Amino acid sequence: MVRAEIITIGDEILYGQILDTNTQWISLELDKIGIKTIRKSSVGDQESEILSILEEAQHRADIVFITGGLGPTKDDLTKKVLAKFFDCDMAYQPQALEDVRIFFEKRGRELSDLNRDQALLPTKAQYIQNKQGTAPGMWFEEKETVWVSMAGVPFEMKAMMEEQVLPRVAQHFKTPTIVHKIVKVVGIGESYLSDMIQDWELSLPQHIKLAYLPSLGIVKLRLTGFGDSVNQLNHDIQQEIDRVLPLIKPFVFGYEQDELSQVIGKLLIQKDASIALAESCTGGYLSHLFTEIAGSSAYFKGAVISYANEVKEEALGVSTDILEKEGAVSEACIIAMANGARKKLNSTLSLATSGIAGPDGGTEDKPVGTVWIALSHSEGVITHKLQLAGTRKQIIHMTALNCLNLVRKFLLNELTQ
Amino acid sequence: MVRAEIITIGDEILYGQILDTNTQWISLELDKIGIKTIRKSSVGDQESEILSILEEAQHRADIVFITGGLGPTKDDLTKKVLAKFFDCDMAYQPQALEDVRIFFEKRGRELSDLNRDQALLPTKAQYIQNKQGTAPGMWFEEKETVWVSMAGVPFEMKAMMEEQVLPRVAQHFKTPTIVHKIVKVVGIGESYLSDMIQDWELSLPQHIKLAYLPSLGIVKLRLTGFGDSVNQLNHDIQQEIDRVLPLIKPFVFGYEQDELSQVIGKLLIQKDASIALAESCTGGYLSHLFTEIAGSSAYFKGAVISYANEVKEEALGVSTDILEKEGAVSEACIIAMANGARKKLNSTLSLATSGIAGPDGGTEDKPVGTVWIALSHSEGVITHKLQLAGTRKQIIHMTALNCLNLVRKFLLNELTQ
Numbered sequence: 001m002v003r004a005e006i007i008t009i010g011d012e013i014l015y016g017q018i019l020d021t022n023t024q025w026i027s028l029e030l031d032k033i034g035i036k037t038i039r040k041s042s043v044g045d046q047e048s049e050i051l052s053i054l055e056e057a058q059h060r061a062d063i064v065f066i067t068g069g070l071g072p073t074k075d076d077l078t079k080k081v082l083a084k085f086f087d088c089d090m091a092y093q094p095q096a097l098e099d100v101r102i103f104f105e106k107r108g109r110e111l112s113d114l115n116r117d118q119a120l121l122p123t124k125a126q127y128i129q130n131k132q133g134t135a136p137g138m139w140f141e142e143k144e145t146v147w148v149s150m151a152g153v154p155f156e157m158k159a160m161m162e163e164q165v166l167p168r169v170a171q172h173f174k175t176p177t178i179v180h181k182i183v184k185v186v187g188i189g190e191s192y193l194s195d196m197i198q199d200w201e202l203s204l205p206q207h208i209k210l211a212y213l214p215s216l217g218i219v220k221l222r223l224t225g226f227g228d229s230v231n232q233l234n235h236d237i238q239q240e241i242d243r244v245l246p247l248i249k250p251f252v253f254g255y256e257q258d259e260l261s262q263v264i265g266k267l268l269i270q271k272d273a274s275i276a277l278a279e280s281c282t283g284g285y286l287s288h289l290f291t292e293i294a295g296s297s298a299y300f301k302g303a304v305i306s307y308a309n310e311v312k313e314e315a316l317g318v319s320t321d322i323l324e325k326e327g328a329v330s331e332a333c334i335i336a337m338a339n340g341a342r343k344k345l346n347s348t349l350s351l352a353t354s355g356i357a358g359p360d361g362g363t364e365d366k367p368v369g370t371v372w373i374a375l376s377h378s379e380g381v382i383t384h385k386l387q388l389a390g391t392r393k394q395i396i397h398m399t400a401l402n403c404l405n406l407v408r409k410f411l412l413n414e415l416t417q
Numbered sequence: 418m419v420r421a422e423i424i425t426i427g428d429e430i431l432y433g434q435i436l437d438t439n440t441q442w443i444s445l446e447l448d449k450i451g452i453k454t455i456r457k458s459s460v461g462d463q464e465s466e467i468l469s470i471l472e473e474a475q476h477r478a479d480i481v482f483i484t485g486g487l488g489p490t491k492d493d494l495t496k497k498v499l500a501k502f503f504d505c506d507m508a509y510q511p512q513a514l515e516d517v518r519i520f521f522e523k524r525g526r527e528l529s530d531l532n533r534d535q536a537l538l539p540t541k542a543q544y545i546q547n548k549q550g551t552a553p554g555m556w557f558e559e560k561e562t563v564w565v566s567m568a569g570v571p572f573e574m575k576a577m578m579e580e581q582v583l584p585r586v587a588q589h590f591k592t593p594t595i596v597h598k599i600v601k602v603v604g605i606g607e608s609y610l611s612d613m614i615q616d617w618e619l620s621l622p623q624h625i626k627l628a629y630l631p632s633l634g635i636v637k638l639r640l641t642g643f644g645d646s647v648n649q650l651n652h653d654i655q656q657e658i659d660r661v662l663p664l665i666k667p668f669v670f671g672y673e674q675d676e677l678s679q680v681i682g683k684l685l686i687q688k689d690a691s692i693a694l695a696e697s698c699t700g701g702y703l704s705h706l707f708t709e710i711a712g713s714s715a716y717f718k719g720a721v722i723s724y725a726n727e728v729k730e731e732a733l734g735v736s737t738d739i740l741e742k743e744g745a746v747s748e749a750c751i752i753a754m755a756n757g758a759r760k761k762l763n764s765t766l767s768l769a770t771s772g773i774a775g776p777d778g779g780t781e782d783k784p785v786g787t788v789w790i791a792l793s794h795s796e797g798v799i800t801h802k803l804q805l806a807g808t809r810k811q812i813i814h815m816t817a818l819n820c821l822n823l824v825r826k827f828l829l830n831e832l833t834q
Contacts, residue, residue: 014454016444017628020437023459027433037431038466040459042440049455056473191489191531191551201491211462212490213429214570222434277722283708284701287722291700294776294809302728304721305694305704311719311762315732345728359711389524390549392711394572 001226002035002173005061007053008042009069009078010152015044022067022157029166034175035063045069050081058143063169068152070135072114078149079138083122086142093121095129096136103134125149128164132156137165146172179233182213183221183241184258185251187405190214193221193248200244207233208240216394217401218260253408260404261289261296267411268299268349275407276345277303278316278337280328281355281371286400301347306337316340329354329366331383338376349410350376351403355386357395371399375406382406382415419452419590422478424470425459426486426495427569432461439484439574446578450587451595451643452480462486467498475560480586485569487552489531495566496555500539503559510538512546513553520551542566545581549573554582563589593643596650600638600658601675602668603822607631610638610665617661624650625657633811634818635677670825677821678706678713684828685716685766692824693762694720695733695754697745698772698788703817718764723754733757746771746783748800755793766827767793768820772803774812788816792823799823799832 006023013020020042027037039060043049050069057064069078083090096119104111118134121127128137128148133156140147148165150157185193190212194201201210207227213220223240225233245252254263268275279286287303290296304315309328312318318336326332334354342350355371362368369388374381386402388395409415423440430437437459444454456477460466467486474481486495500507513536521528535551538544545554545565550573557564565582567574586592602610607629611618618627624644630637640657642650662669671680685692696703704720707713721732726745729735735753743749751771759767772788779785786805791798803819805812826832 013441014444014457015448016441016454017630019441024430024433024436027431031432037433038461039470040425040431042457044455053456189526191529194490195529195531211428211492212488213434214488216570216572220434222429276728279701279704283713283717284696284704284720284722285709287696287701288705291722291724292702292810292813296700297724300700301725302722302732303701304732305701305708305719307708307714308718308762311693314763315719315721315761344732345725346731387525391572393709396705396709 002063002175003038003061004030004035004063004065005039005041005057006037006065006067007057008040008067008152009045009050010042011044011075013042013068013152022152022154025154025158026065026067026161029161030169031178031180033166033170034178035169035173036178045075045077047077047081047084050077051085054081054085058145061145062173063146063148066147066149067157070149070151072118072134079120079122082125082138082140082147082149086122086124086140088122088124090120091123092116092119093125093127093136096121096127099129099136100134128160130156130160131163132159139165139168177227177230177233179225179227179230179237181223181234181237181241182256183223183244183248183252184254184260185219185221185248186217186253186260186401186408188219188248188251190219193219193251197244197247200240200247204240205236208237217398250409250414253405259293260401260408262293264404264408264411265290265293265296265299267408271348271411273348273411274299274301276301276341276347276350278312278341278350278352279303279305280307280312280337280353281357282353282396282400282403283307283357285396286351286353286403289400289404301345304341304344312337312340316344327366329356329370329372331372331385334372334374334383335376335381338374338381342376348378349407351407352376353399353403355388355395355399357392357399359392369395371395371402373399373403373406375403375410377410382410419479419592420455420477421447421452421480421482422456422458422474423454424474424481424483425457425569426462426467426483427459428461428492430459430485430569439569439571442571442575443482443484443578446583447586449595449597449641450583451592452586452590462492462494464494464498464501467494468502471498471502475562478562479590480563480565483564483566484574487566487568489535489551496537496539499542499555499557499564499566503539503541503557505539505541507537508540509533509536510542510544510553513538513544516546516553517551545577547573547577548580549576556582556585594645594647594650596642596644596647596654598640598651598654598658599673600640600661600665600669601671601677602636602638602665603634603670603677603818603825605636605665605668607636610636610668614661614664617657617664621657622653625654634815667826667831670822676710677818677825679710681821681825681828682707682710682713682716684825688765688828690765690828691716691718693718693758693764693767695729695758695767695769696720696722697724697729697754697770698774699770699813699817699820700724700774702813703768703770703820706817706821718762721758721761729754733761744783746773746787746789748789748802751789751791751800752793752798755791755798759793765795766824768824769793770816770820772805772812772816774809774816776809786812788812788819790816790820790823792820792827794827799827
């Protein structure tokens with residue numbers, strides 16, 4: 001197994017001024033070609049810190065990726081420190097000098113000394129062209145390790161990696177094969193899920209590992225296989241998925257990159273159905289989950305966000321009687337809202353939400369987190385009362401997930417109600 | 418200067434399955450109380466890797482923050498490895514046990530053995546309560562270093578840090594007095610802003626530092642003062658803000674924790690006005706920005722999410738003629754949508770959006786990113802055509818920000834149109 005380490009250099013990332021997205025991207029790309037990231041580190045623009053992380057990485061990794069610190073200004077030290085670390089001089093690299101000259105010429109800008117010095121590289125460096133910017137990349141084979149230094153600007157780094165570095169890395173190392181598969185579940189917590197599949201988990205073969213990746217309301221199960229053949233690994237992992245599926249079937253909504261609202265979109269298209277919403281407490285968030293999916297206009301007709309009771313009456317046809325006697329957070333109201341949306345927006349199905357998202361507005365009878373949801377279809381209305389906990393944002397999010405899961409189960413004919 | 422190191426534990430971050438946002442947040446918070454982050458590291462769920470990073474960090478840092486690896490499942494090793502590193506046993510922590518019991522009771526869920534084991538902590542740990550989840554935090558003072566271990570789920574970690582860890586860290590290290598003030602601007606890019614205030618920035622006194630914290634569409638200017646007296650620092654920083662404000666006034670929408678939609682909410686309340694929306698391309702996202710603010714029901718009446726043209730006609734009264742001749746992405750349509758929403762939802766003001774969020778649906782005349790927005794008020798309609806770039810999500814976000822900024826300027830009488 002080839003072991004990679006990723007180092008980010010720069011005060012702006014260390015102090016949190018900008019969010020580092022480079023290391024995630026690099027590790028995902030390495031994973032695809034079977035190279036295992038064993039450590040990610042971030043250090044500041046200080047010679048001693050950079051030297052010490054290089055020294056450490058050398059003893060741990062077969063290949064080290066370094067991003068950042070290649071700009072033309074004084075606070076960018078990477079090149080100087082690399083020359084020191086590899087005990088060599090700096091010199092103008094002819095091709096780099098030519099490339100930086102052309103870069104400025106093409107843009108009709110004058111080449112300053114500062115720009116020209118971009119082509120000043122440690123003499124042990126092999127030049128990697130940066131087509132998107134002026135800071136050249138570098139490849140070193142020193143101290144029994146491969147070192148790749150690249151610009152920190154994400155699109156410059158990505159272009160260098162895709163066009164030059166990754167193919168060269170794949171060629172240089174004879175890498176083993178890794179295959180990942182992800183199973184996504186909703187409507188069950190990580191610990192319950194873990195109890196449910198414990199025996200299966202313990203019986204996994206040695207070359208397949210399981211990881212739980214939880215986020216609010218959703219858990220991803222990731223199976224990772226290590227071996228020689230992609231086909232064999234795909235087969236082995238699929239076999240394990242086929243074994244675990246019967247245990248967790250009702251909770252599984254998708255695989256790999258699937259999003260819940262996207263899965264529902266596909267089901268709606270399959271059934272030639274459309275959907276509309278009446279949102280009160282979710283206030284547009286549920287619509288957003290539908291419409292952030294490209295192509296959702298094929299099945300999403302629209303929504304009425306009925307925050308004011310007046311809008312519930314006028315736009316959805318909820319009766320004054322219901323609102324006065326039962327209140328907006330009631331089963332009667334949610335049924336009227338769902339039916340109203342389906343009728344007024346002329347859709348096959350509709351979802352409705354009404355509840356108390358907090359932090360204020362709770363009563364003894366209806367504390368914060370009391371939420372009614374409903375699904376209206378041609379033969380009736382399904383309602384659920386939820387009692388949720390957490391912040392306003394969490395209650396909104398969990399209400400929306402419960403709605404999505406309700407319509408998912410309905411479309412799969414998995415509801416008994 | 419107190420030196421901090423941040424360690425993230427978990428294969429899912431190391432392999433890039435999820436993006437680490439915790440370390441950025443932590444380093445920003447530490448910066449606020451004058452603690453310098455000197456290293457960020459990420460390691461996988463492997464005992465040897467975790468032990469070796471702990472060993473290294475001990476020699477570098479005064480305080481070490483560890484996130485992740487505290488879940489109830491088998492792949493989470495942090496607690497076990499910490500017990501080994503500090504050479505102590507594991508035992509049920511009574512308060513932690515009580516808290517996890519209450520957590521499940523409140524949610525009406527049964528407490529499994531796996532959940533109970535969440536309260537099993539290294540005996541040298543001081544318990545830090547996790548009010549948002551079941552994985553307790555831990556505080557150690559061992560090996561001449563302070564160690565803080567927290568859950569990796571961002572909202573759990575943030576709540577623990579804000580309520581318990583940060584105050585305790587400030588007390589423990591008797592950190593110097595630091596005062597921060599944030600000025601928030603919208604509608605101008607970081608580099609233009611920087612050009613605009615360059616002279617002011619260069620003239621700042623030595624004890625006040627400026628940082629630019631940009632995110633999509635919004636830039637936070639953070640002024641940090643170092644000294645002995647909070648009052649003096651507050652005065653000095655305010656003086657600098659008063660000097661810069663005249664230069665950037667039209668772009669400043671708030672200070673500190675202000676959100677754009679919240680600022681608008683306050684202005685609407687002041688003017689005893691209400692707002693309603695007609696959203697097409699933003700698909701509920703703009704409503705969500707209004708309604709995620711607690712108390713928004715005081716001024717937010719509701720919205721029509723008119724994805725289908727049929728809904729534009731039926732619910733908003735846009736004429737078939739406009740839709741057929743001009744199309745949904747046109748000035749005529751956006752005017753009809755905005756007026757329709759204001760009338761049908763009976764509000765003082767209304768906003769409308771219609772555009773092509775992509776990735777498909779663009780034409781030569783109306784490429785992806787072509788967006789019309791409108792504000793309808795008692796005396797007319799203000800429209801803007803935007804040409805945005807980026808992903809679907811970015812186009813949706815930038816459209817919503819443009820709408821919010823439009824209504825903000827209108828409410829402040831800053832529009833000439």
